[in-house]
Amino acid sequence: MQEPLVGASVWEQTLFDHLTSHEENERELLVEYQQAAGESQSPAFRYLAALIVEDEMRHHRLLGEMAESLRLDAEMHPGEPAVPRLGGWGPDPHRVAELSDRLVQHEEMDLQFLKRLRKEMDTIKDTTMWPLLVKLMELDTTKHMEILNFVRRQSKRALS
Ligand SMILES: [Fe+2]
Numbered sequence: 001m002q003e004p005l006v007g008a009s010v011w012e013q014t015l016f017d018h019l020t021s022h023e024e025n026e027r028e029l030l031v032e033y034q035q036a037a038g039e040s041q042s043p044a045f046r047y048l049a050a051l052i053v054e055d056e057m058r059h060h061r062l063l064g065e066m067a068e069s070l071r072l073d074a075e076m077h078p079g080e081p082a083v084p085r086l087g088g089w090g091p092d093p094h095r096v097a098e099l100s101d102r103l104v105q106h107e108e109m110d111l112q113f114l115k116r117l118r119k120e121m122d123t124i125k126d127t128t129m130w131p132l133l134v135k136l137m138e139l140d141t142t143k144h145m146e147i148l149n150f151v152r153r154q155s156k157r158a159l160s
């Protein structure tokens with residue numbers, strides 16, 4: 001269990017507790033996947049479990065970074081939190097907005113390409129995991145668009 005925050009408000013402490021207890025759950029799940037990835041006799045399962053491990057490690061890291069950033073603010077420590085504040089998007093938010101506009105278009109093209117690629121793999125869908133891997137990339141692309149749309153919205157807000 002994590003040390004409670006010093007001088008935090010109720011909502012900060014509640015959020016902190018949820019972040020750290022969820023991080024704990026994620027860690028247990030991560031260990032289970034790592035064992036599965038390491039021990040299974042099936043190379044196919046080991047490969048796929050290793051992909052999940054990568055994601056779970058990131059979840060674990062993000063939850064930890066949010067909790068530490070919350071501690072920094074709640075306890076009024078100086079310095080930059082691990083999760084940066086949005087802070088006006090630097091000296092040139094216009095540039096950030098432009099860049100994210102452009103990148104989201106790339107991601108849209110990428111998504112169309114991946115969908116076509118997956119269709120071409122129809123004949124091997126029961127003998128390989130390739131269509132699954134392409135499908136996962138499509139989901140990642142959707143995620144990247146979510147990130148970029150957030151940046152677009154927020155950086156344009158900073159401009160107005
Ligand atoms: Fe997770």
Ligand SMILES: [Fe+2]
Nearest residue numbers: 107140141144
């Ligand atoms: Fe992408």
